[in-house]
Amino acid sequence: MTSDPLRPLVDTLKVLAHPVRLRILALLHAGELCVCEVAEVLGLAPSTVSEHLTGLRRTGLVREWKVGRWVHVALSDEAATRPLLEALWPLMAGAEAELSRDRAQARALRCDVCDPADCPPSRTLKEHA
Amino acid sequence: MTSDPLRPLVDTLKVLAHPVRLRILALLHAGELCVCEVAEVLGLAPSTVSEHLTGLRRTGLVREWKVGRWVHVALSDEAATRPLLEALWPLMAGAEAELSRDRAQARALRCDVCDPADCPPSRTLKEHA
C-alpha cells in the first residue's frame, strides 16, 4: 500500500519529461560523450548537467563510467527502458533541426583533424581549443 | 528560440509522469467512464480528477464529451499519442494488482444487476446506491 507499484514507471517518465534530458538522450543516441562535452553542447553549467545525468542514471536510462578524470556517458542497454526509448525517437522528429544541430556541435568538439580512433572522448576540451 | 520544438513531447511526458493519471489511462483502457466514476474509484476529490483530466485532454491523450449532466471520458484515438501509450501498457505490468482492483471497482460502480447494455455510464451513482 505504502509502496506505490507505479513508482518506477512514474520516475522514469518524470525523468524523460524535460527538454534538456531529452536532448541528452538524443545526443547519446548518436554515440557516447563525456559530461563536459554534454555541458558544452547544451550551454549549461556542468553542475546542472551532472544533476540531469544523475536522474537519467538512477532510472537506468544511461550508464556512466570513469575514464581518467572524465566520466563517459552512454545510453544504457537495459531491456526495461528500451521499448520506451524506441517509442520516443519518432516523437522527437519535430525537433530534428535542434537535435541535429546538437549532434553537429558534439562532433565539432571531438578531434576533427585526427583519426577518431586516436581521439577518444578522453581528450580534454582545452586541448582542442 | 522562444519556441521549443520539444515542448509538445515534454508536455505529453509530463502529463504521463503521475501515478493518478496513469491509473486513469489504465482505467479508460478498459472502457469509457464519467468523471464522477473516476473520482470515486481513485478516492480523490472531483475537482482534483477534473484537473488531471484537463491535462490529459490538453495533450490529446483522452477525449471528453457531455452526456446529460455527466462528462464521459475515453482514450483518444489520435495517432500522435498511440505509439507512446502502446509502449506504456507493458511497463505498467508491475502494477497489475492495483490496476485490476481499480477496474473491478469501476465495474462494481456500474449497474451489476441489469444488462450492461441497459446501463450506460449516464446512470448516476446515487441511483445505484
Add this chain to the structure above:
DNA sequence: AGGTCATTTCGCAATTTCCCGAAACATCGT
C-alpha cells in the same frame, strides 16, 4: 606537494505541481 581540470555535492531562490474546499456553472427533475 601543489596546480589544474572534470565532476559532484550543497545551499538557495524562483518556479511549478498537487490536492483540496469553496464557490461558480450547467443540467436535470419536480
Add this chain to the structure above:
DNA sequence: ACGATGTTTCGGGAAATTGCGAAATGACCT
C-alpha cells in the same frame, strides 16, 4: 422557479523541480 447532482474554476498552502555558483572531491601532471 427551485433544489439536487455533476463538473469546473479559483485561491491557497505544502511539496517537488530547476538552475546556478561556490565549495568539496577525485584524478592527472610536473
